[in-house]
Amino acid sequence: MNTLRSIKGTHDILPEQSRRWQSLEQNIHNFMERYGYAEIRTPAFERTELFARGVGSETDIVSKEMYSFRDMSDTSVTLKPELTAPVIRSYLQHNLGRITPLTKLYYIDHAFRQERPQKGRYRQFHQYGVEALGSPHPEIDLEIIAIAYFSLLELGLENLTIKLNSIGSSECRTAFREALKDFLRPHLNDLSETSRRRFDTNPMRILDTKVPHEAEIVKSAPIIAEYLTSADRAHYEELKSGLKSLSIPFEEDSNLVRGLDYYTRTTFEIISPALGAQSSVCGGGRYDGLIETLGGKPTPGIGFATGIERVLLAQDAAGIIANPQNTKIYLISLDDPGRAANLVLISQLRNAGIKSDMDYLRRSMKAQFREANRLGAEFVIINGNTEIKAGTVQIKDLNTGEQSAIAPADLISHLLK
């Protein structure tokens, strides 16, 4: 094919899929309404600086995955690679905190990362997510995880695993980081190049290693849990007991660190077995330092993001399909006068709220019937010279095969009763 193609890692959402997207989006809107979250929509691109400061310049996202360019005023801008930082920027810019001390927002949006695509990982991808800004207390952590989990259940996902960890507040992370470096230092020569680099830039990421012999070393590394302050620990325990009381299952995973710099205390991830290598459908956590980092007054926050393409993949695995919207009535034209009459009739039907369609290709009657079947029509109207002379149209029930004459003026009331 010599035709133009979409950019690698980007995809058209075609008619056969768009219905599923609409249904999923509607589901999320309804769900968030119930939980008292309001939608926020941020621009497709932001100043590069927002992500460098907010996400962390040492993260993979910022260091190698961003679509960045300079605009006409030579400002470096970036297609948003994640959605939390723009929401916080907007929250600060418009001082949303003035309205209520706790701001509850959700979004359904797309993001862009320049990675090598694979199953469940695309360069333009979609997420829905929430951010709750203003509460440091574990009950909001509980609500966020509940929303993440229950919304996925509502979307029909099965066999989900919630992985949970607390990586502590900034004080304890500093202590932990030093302890971890002390532990790793003797092994430095055995570590891979990336791990050695992370030793200086972000040693906690080494805990995520997939290299077998490094994973072996890391097994006996210090555990963040031992460095939590008593306040951190109390927060974590309260969250866990809350999850139990809501019967939300979870597994603790002390190596769950997250690739983003801004997380504090609670981090979590939801895994689906239906996805292949990219098994995470949802990731989130608390970010008590982020708002301050972006220039706001110290404000705690927590949120998550769920990958919509991954939800769709998991739905596929669960055999979930969108319910088809059948056409109610299909108009068959037998000749020029019939077609002219049908063009008027179909307009009346549609304006009366009846889902209707007809042939625009001047095909044979047989082809028109086939089309009516394909669309799942309940009735066909048959219209031609004979009918026009009689002042009626033929209406045929495609399920029973019954057919009768009816005056066009009576058609709408007949169909609506």
Place this chain on the structure above:
RNA sequence: GUGGGCGUAGCUCAGCAGGUUAGAGCAUCUGGUUGUGGCCCAGAAGGCCGUGGGUUCAAGUCCCAUCGCUCACCCCA
């Protein structure tokens, strides 16, 4: 950035150890029924065999390159 798999009709795929006009199923259109669908039957239309080069009397088939898709590593939604 690294590695594996795959590019033949609109779609899913055959194509036997290189050998005449490249096939099937589904879908499409037309007809079998001078104005009645789904099933069935018949026919038609539809292919720079991803692209470029090479080997050969001969390449969809072998070799090289290149582009694209895909899966995986890394990391993440």
